[in-house]
Amino acid sequence: MTIEVDYRFPAGVDAHKQAKIIAVGQTVGTWDARFAHREAALRSHLAEVVSVQTETETGHSLATIRFPKANVENDISSLLTMIFGKYSMAGAAKIVAVRLPETYGHSPKLGIKGIRERLGVFDRPLIMAIFKPALGLSASDHAAILAEVAHAGLDIIKDDEILGDLDIAPTLQRLQACRQVLDEVKQKTGRTVLYAVNVTGTADRLLEKARLLVREGANALLLNVLTYGFSVLSALASDPEINVPIFAHPAFAGAMCAAPDYGMAYSVVLGTLMAHAGADAVLYPAHYGSLPFDPAEEAQIRDILRSRGVFPIPSAGIHPGIVPKALTDYGQDVILNAGTGIMDHPDGAAAGVQAFFEALERVAQSQSFGPESLPPGSLRRAVEKWGFSDNL
Amino acid sequence: MTIEVDYRFPAGVDAHKQAKIIAVGQTVGTWDARFAHREAALRSHLAEVVSVQTETETGHSLATIRFPKANVENDISSLLTMIFGKYSMAGAAKIVAVRLPETYGHSPKLGIKGIRERLGVFDRPLIMAIFKPALGLSASDHAAILAEVAHAGLDIIKDDEILGDLDIAPTLQRLQACRQVLDEVKQKTGRTVLYAVNVTGTADRLLEKARLLVREGANALLLNVLTYGFSVLSALASDPEINVPIFAHPAFAGAMCAAPDYGMAYSVVLGTLMAHAGADAVLYPAHYGSLPFDPAEEAQIRDILRSRGVFPIPSAGIHPGIVPKALTDYGQDVILNAGTGIMDHPDGAAAGVQAFFEALERVAQSQSFGPESLPPGSLRRAVEKWGFSDNL
Numbered sequence: 120m121t122i123e124v125d126y127r128f129p130a131g132v133d134a135h136k137q138a139k140i141i142a143v144g145q146t147v148g149t150w151d152a153r154f155a156h157r158e159a160a161l162r163s164h165l166a167e168v169v170s171v172q173t174e175t176e177t178g179h180s181l182a183t184i185r186f187p188k189a190n191v192e193n194d195i196s197s198l199l200t201m202i203f204g205k206y207s208m209a210g211a212a213k214i215v216a217v218r219l220p221e222t223y224g225h226s227p228k229l230g231i232k233g234i235r236e237r238l239g240v241f242d243r244p245l246i247m248a249i250f251k252p253a254l255g256l257s258a259s260d261h262a263a264i265l266a267e268v269a270h271a272g273l274d275i276i277k278d279d280e281i282l283g284d285l286d287i288a289p290t291l292q293r294l295q296a297c298r299q300v301l302d303e304v305k306q307k308t309g310r311t312v313l314y315a316v317n318v319t320g321t322a323d324r325l326l327e328k329a330r331l332l333v334r335e336g337a338n339a340l341l342l343n344v345l346t347y348g349f350s351v352l353s354a355l356a357s358d359p360e361i362n363v364p365i366f367a368h369p370a371f372a373g374a375m376c377a378a379p380d381y382g383m384a385y386s387v388v389l390g391t392l393m394a395h396a397g398a399d400a401v402l403y404p405a406h407y408g409s410l411p412f413d414p415a416e417e418a419q420i421r422d423i424l425r426s427r428g429v430f431p432i433p434s435a436g437i438h439p440g441i442v443p444k445a446l447t448d449y450g451q452d453v454i455l456n457a458g459t460g461i462m463d464h465p466d467g468a469a470a471g472v473q474a475f476f477e478a479l480e481r482v483a484q485s486q487s488f489g490p491e492s493l494p495p496g497s498l499r500r501a502v503e504k505w506g507f508s509d510n511l
Numbered sequence: 512m513t514i515e516v517d518y519r520f521p522a523g524v525d526a527h528k529q530a531k532i533i534a535v536g537q538t539v540g541t542w543d544a545r546f547a548h549r550e551a552a553l554r555s556h557l558a559e560v561v562s563v564q565t566e567t568e569t570g571h572s573l574a575t576i577r578f579p580k581a582n583v584e585n586d587i588s589s590l591l592t593m594i595f596g597k598y599s600m601a602g603a604a605k606i607v608a609v610r611l612p613e614t615y616g617h618s619p620k621l622g623i624k625g626i627r628e629r630l631g632v633f634d635r636p637l638i639m640a641i642f643k644p645a646l647g648l649s650a651s652d653h654a655a656i657l658a659e660v661a662h663a664g665l666d667i668i669k670d671d672e673i674l675g676d677l678d679i680a681p682t683l684q685r686l687q688a689c690r691q692v693l694d695e696v697k698q699k700t701g702r703t704v705l706y707a708v709n710v711t712g713t714a715d716r717l718l719e720k721a722r723l724l725v726r727e728g729a730n731a732l733l734l735n736v737l738t739y740g741f742s743v744l745s746a747l748a749s750d751p752e753i754n755v756p757i758f759a760h761p762a763f764a765g766a767m768c769a770a771p772d773y774g775m776a777y778s779v780v781l782g783t784l785m786a787h788a789g790a791d792a793v794l795y796p797a798h799y800g801s802l803p804f805d806p807a808e809e810a811q812i813r814d815i816l817r818s819r820g821v822f823p824i825p826s827a828g829i830h831p832g833i834v835p836k837a838l839t840d841y842g843q844d845v846i847l848n849a850g851t852g853i854m855d856h857p858d859g860a861a862a863g864v865q866a867f868f869e870a871l872e873r874v875a876q877s878q879s880f881g882p883e884s885l886p887p888g889s890l891r892r893a894v895e896k897w898g899f900s901d902n903l
Contacts, residue, residue, distance in 0.1 A: 145673065146645070146646055146673070147644045147645055147646050147647050148643055148644045148645045148671075148850075148851075149644070149851075149855075150643075150644045151855070153859075154644060154648075157644075157647055157648060157649075157652065160647040160648075160649075160679060161644055161646075161647035161648075162647075163647070164646040164647045164679075189677065189678070189679075190646055190673065190677070191675065192675045192676060192677070192711060192712065194712070194713055195738075196711070196713075196735070196738045196739045196740075197673075197675045197711055197738070199738040199762075199763055200672055200673055200675075200735050200738045200762045200763065201673050203763055203765075203766055204672055204673060204735065204738065204760075204762030204763055205672070205762055206765070207762075207763050207764065207765030207766040207769065208761070208764055208765035208768075208769060208796050208802050208804075209765065209801075209802055209803070210769075210803055211769075251540055251542075252539045252540050252541070252542045252546060252549075252553055253538070253539055253540045254538055254539050254553075254556040254582055255539050255549055255552040255553035255554075255555070255556045256546070256549060256552070256553075257549075257552075260546075260549065279540075280592055280596055280597070281537065281538070281582065281589075281592055281593050281596060283583065283584045283589045283592075284584060285581065285582070285584070286581065287552060287556075287581075319584060319588065319589055320584065320586070320742070321586055321588075321742050321745040321746040321749060322714040322717075322718065322740065322742040322743045322745070322746040323718055323746040323749075323750065324746070325714075325742060326714060326715055343588070343592045343596065346587075346588045346589070346591040346592045346596065346740075346741070346742075347588045347740050347741075347742045348588075348714065348738075348739050348740015348741070348742055348743055349738070349739075349740070350712070350713050350714040350717060350738075350739045350740055350743055351713075351714045351740055351742055351743070353713040353714070354713040354714040354715040354716070357713060357715075358715065368596075369600065370591075370592045370596030370597055370599075371591055371592065371595055371596055371599050372599065372600055373595075373598070373599030373600035373601065373773070374595055374599040374767045374773070374774040374775060375766045375767045375774065376600075377599065377600060377602075377603075377770075377773045377774075378769075378770030378772070378773035378774065380770070381765070381766070381769045381770035381773070381774075382766040382767065382769075382770065382773075382774070383766060404600050409601075410600050410601055411600075411601070411602055412600070458540075459540075459541075463541075463543070467545075
């Protein structure tokens with residue numbers, strides 16, 4: 120079982136030379152006669168250049184390197200150190216694909232199947248909202264917002280990723296206030312609504328806090344994986360006390376993915392690495408919105424996540440009018456995550472949620488989204504505000 | 512007390528518009544009349560655009576934004592989420608400076624002063640080596656290498672950053688084998704030699720392992736901060752059981768720093784963030800070696816680290832012949848870290864260490880490094896192999 124990595128170099132770089140530098144420099148390094156007695160062991164840890172190809176059109180080169188699995192610890196952090204640690208500082212090179220053994224790292228504890236079971240929803244996309252405004256509300260403000268959207272039929276809500284454990288609305292207080300609403304919805308309707316609570320802090324406190332939150336009734340967690348560390352995600356994923364889905368947020372991904380010739384592809388970081396680090400569901404930019412995101416890259420993330428049973432959550436630019444297009448791109452196994460697309464509905468957040476369900480129903484009936492054909496109501500009001508993308 | 516961040520945009524970007532997007536989008540977001548009752552609280556969490564300037568020569572713009580400290584949790588992870596989380600995915604922008612309150616985050620437990628006290632060396636640069644080859648040696652091989660360099664006068668040795676807790680040489684076994692050598696040197700000479708043991712694993716296990724290693728006699732730790740997470744470094748730094756210096760390795764820094772117009776400057780990640788996350792000593796690329804590193808950026812890292820009492824460790828391209836130039840650039844408060852520059856000395860690793868001490872002595876005496884003027888011995892042999900940079 121080996122690990123294969125594709126490195127892309129811009130035109131003008133000697134990719135054959137660089138590939139050899141990576142294969143040796145990111146593993147054993149060189150050795151001399153003094154280590155002849157360890158020759159076999161040393162050789163077994165060397166990486167191997169599988170192929171080097173140059174794209175004639177762009178002049179880019181692609182080098183595939185195969186690393187021994189024995190060099191790493193079956194986690195993402197040691198993998199990143201090996202495949203790009205020192206070499207990331209060596210010049211222009213971008214990791215565009217990582218192929219790992221299926222058993223590498225963690226699988227989701229719950230993933231698509233488990234999240235659907237918790238919610239009891241099996242036959243449609245899930246609708247997710249984000250608390251807005253992001254900062255400055257109290258715990259009871261959060262509960263009031265949640266009451267609106269949860270009673271309107273929402274499946275999942277999450278904290279904004281920048282809302283940490285702050286004095287104005289401490290994490291545990293937010294959970295306790297919102298938990299009452301969730302319990303009430305459950306009692307009245309039998310429906311489960313998940314609230315992904317943002318878990319933060321230095322690694323030791325974060326892990327303790329996550330366990331405390333779960334004990335206090337949190338039924339989902341949100342983690343900013345890239346600012347806290349893949350080692351934290353994997354710790355949560357392997358912790359038996361954390362028996363709730365972990366929603367992975369892509370905050371900071373652009374710092375390591377957005378540059379054309381440096382860092383790693385979004386599909387590697389938000390697809391492959393998240394899916395092998397134990398995330399149950401992963402948020403990432405959709406190309407529907409204002410973020411400059413390539414539809415092909417987005418499709419790759421979707422496919423990589425699904426191949427390991429992880430729920431894809433395209434985000435940014437999601438509003439009720441985008442539902443036909445989103446379902447064409449994603450089918451049913453998707454979580455549609457709207458921030459302003461729910462919270463800023465002209466008739467309020469509950470209407471935002473209703474508009475999404477009207478939209479799902481309309482797509483199921485193959486009905487048009489043209490505003491003139493829409494009956495008066497939440498969906499029509501949403502489409503009047505944000506437009507629509509008819510794509511049936 | 513506020514947090515100020517400088518964002519640099521390439522020519523053609525409307526920096527005024529982007530600065531406003533950051534100030535609002537990375538904090539509260541927008542709100543409407545429904546939240547009028549929280550107006551004051553919401554306003555208090557908004558960031559503020561301090562200035563936007565355009566460099567006439569390059570067309571680059573620089574926007575300075577001031578964030579309220581109340582939005583974050585006095586750590587690096589929440590800081591990164593706020594200043595660059597979602598926005599990192601919005602297009603070309605690079606964070607080139609972060610100014611934090613002095614009390615933000617962690618200070619080093621030991622730093623320059625504490626490391627010097629542990630070693631009992633106050634009046635010269637420290638000499639540090641790296642175990643090579645990086646992978647494939649047994650624990651006893653490590654001990655044999657350590658015996659050579661430690662008896663030759665070395666101050667500090669570290670694991671290669673890619674050597675994790677692997678079957679061929681488990682971390683605890685490496686420590687136990689090397690600890691015997693360290694004890695022997697101490698008994699015979701009274702000298703302390705630090706061995707920075709690479710601490711790895713998922714966050715929970717890593718923290719446990721770090722405590723175990725310290726209990727078992729580890730007198731320094733090495734952490735790949737960027738692949739494991741700043742939250743892990745801060746957890747180690749704030750753990751009272753970890754009463755040994757933490758050496759921070761820059762592996763993966765290039766993925767977020769190397770691109771000209773994306774990510775963050777090396778001086779921010781390896782300087783400001785490391786120094787406020789609790790590192791005692793930080794390795795980073797020196798411009799002496801083959802890595803494409805800017806001397807001005809290197810000088811900034813040095814100055815930022817020293818301003819918080821953190822030991823700078825310029826690495827890559829360090830060999831005995833570079834000592835005059837390194838001392839001109841750094842003075843005494845520096846750790847000179849050589850991998851091959853010690854281990855590949857033509858007469859062996861002990862000679863590599865001796866060559867460094869001969870070099871320090873020669874600089875102290877203002878003597879030339881011209882090979883013809885060097886007496887036969889380790890330094891001369893090193894200079895014949897690697898050259899020299901006379902800079903007295």
